[in-house]
Amino acid sequence: MARILILGGGFGGLAVARTLRDRRPDSDDEIILVDKQSHFLVGFRKSWVLVGESTLEEGLRPIADQSTAGVRVIQGEIEAIDPDARAATVDGERIEADVLVVALGAELYPEKIPGFSEHAHSVYDRAGVEAAREALQSFTGGRVVVGIFGEVIKCPAAPYEMALLVHEQLSTRGVDFELEVFTPKPGSLPVAGPAACDALDGRLAAHGIRFGANKQAVRVDAEAVVFADGSRSAYDLLLGIAPHRAPQVVRNSALTQSAPWLPVDSRTLETSFDGVYAIGDVARVMMAVGKPMPKAGVFAEGMGMTVGERIAANLAGESPTAEFNGEGGCYLEVGNGQAMLVTGNFLADPRPDVHLTEPSVEQLQQKFDFEAEHLREWFA
Numbered sequence: 001m002a003r004i005l006i007l008g009g010g011f012g013g014l015a016v017a018r019t020l021r022d023r024r025p026d027s028d029d030e031i032i033l034v035d036k037q038s039h040f041l042v043g044f045r046k047s048w049v050l051v052g053e054s055t056l057e058e059g060l061r062p063i064a065d066q067s068t069a070g071v072r073v074i075q076g077e078i079e080a081i082d083p084d085a086r087a088a089t090v091d092g093e094r095i096e097a098d099v100l101v102v103a104l105g106a107e108l109y110p111e112k113i114p115g116f117s118e119h120a121h122s123v124y125d126r127a128g129v130e131a132a133r134e135a136l137q138s139f140t141g142g143r144v145v146v147g148i149f150g151e152v153i154k155c156p157a158a159p160y161e162m163a164l165l166v167h168e169q170l171s172t173r174g175v176d177f178e179l180e181v182f183t184p185k186p187g188s189l190p191v192a193g194p195a196a197c198d199a200l201d202g203r204l205a206a207h208g209i210r211f212g213a214n215k216q217a218v219r220v221d222a223e224a225v226v227f228a229d230g231s232r233s234a235y236d237l238l239l240g241i242a243p244h245r246a247p248q249v250v251r252n253s254a255l256t257q258s259a260p261w262l263p264v265d266s267r268t269l270e271t272s273f274d275g276v277y278a279i280g281d282v283a284r285v286m287m288a289v290g291k292p293m294p295k296a297g298v299f300a301e302g303m304g305m306t307v308g309e310r311i312a313a314n315l316a317g318e319s320p321t322a323e324f325n326g327e328g329g330c331y332l333e334v335g336n337g338q339a340m341l342v343t344g345n346f347l348a349d350p351r352p353d354v355h356l357t358e359p360s361v362e363q364l365q366q367k368f369d370f371e372a373e374h375l376r377e378w379f380a
Contacts, residue, residue, distance in 0.1 A: 009034075013103035039060040039062055050166070061378070083273040099277075099314075103278070104280075108125055112150070119220045120242075122241075124241050139236075142235075144178070146182075150244055153295070179208070191354055192344075199356050200340075337361055338363070
């Protein structure tokens with residue numbers, strides 16, 4: 001009997017557990033899934049919550065339901081990770097395993113920006129986005145700023161989606177407003193190339209949304225965001241995407257090797273420790289251009305399936321052949337019942353093969369279906 005310890009119950013962790021059970025249905029493997037959260041949530045639902053189209057509760061599903069699929073679920077705080085022993089300490093209990101999978105995602109780091117917690121609504125946070133929804137509903141006019149405060153964030157397209165949906169809602173309500181979105185990056189979606197950036201920038205401009213690139217925020221004052229070059233963006237309502245970082249328990253371990261994120265083999269997701277994998281937002285998967293791959297749930301799922309396949313092959317005494325292909329994308333709602341798709345092969349050589357599709361009603365329906373199908377298949 002083998003014990004597989006999976007830290008994290010998001011897209012990646014669930015994909016590992018489900019793939020292992022599918023590939024080894026008759027085995028006596030012990031699959032342990034640990035997460036401090038009690039419920040799973042598809043992250044892009046936050047955009048719908050922000051503009052009042054849906055609630056978080058409608059998308060929440062108990063992670064404990066995985067027990068019906070032969071997975072032992074532990075809800076608890078992961079206090080330490082020992083990669084040499086493939087072990088973790090959870091609420092004071094040390095759990096050792098034959099294989100360890102780290103799928104702990106990224107944590108928000110609002111304290112990196114002085115004044116962020118006091119003045120910005122943190123729209124990537126479950127509690128923060130609900131507070132932002134209330135603030136948006138009561139907003140009667142002025143300047144709205146959607147700000148990206150870190151170089152690395154989950155789902156890089158989501159801030160622009162939020163800006164477009166906020167614009168649509170306020171316009172429908174007849175509110176007198178100005179809207180701006182800024183990023184520290186040199187373009188809106190650099191990984192997708194100049195043409196995609198131009199297309200998205202043009203769509204923002206067509207709606208009168210001001211876009212600022214290369215805007216590195218250094219602090220948030222009561223009425224304005226202050227940037228490294230001394231410029232300022234005044235606001236009446238600030239919707240912020242806080243900086244991200246690897247969770248503290250990962251940074252406290254030997255896993256990151258002093259890097260900001262956990263380095264892995266881009267195809268096998270193996271770490272430098274024998275029998276230890278890392279997947280999803282916590283992992284640093286490098287593209288051929290020498291930059292890290294974007295972070296999104298669909299990529300975490302693909303990595304999780306790859307790792308599940310590789311573990312299953314090893315346990316069966318076979319040589320694993322599954323590799324992460326880097327394919328996938330993110331939906332970007334643009335209002336008017338339509339969505340675009342940032343999609344392609346992010347691990348293509350010599351550079352990512354990524355493009356931005358034209359908006360369509362069908363792609364918005366695909367986004368709805370993506371959530372519905374995952375919740376039905378994983379939590380039926």
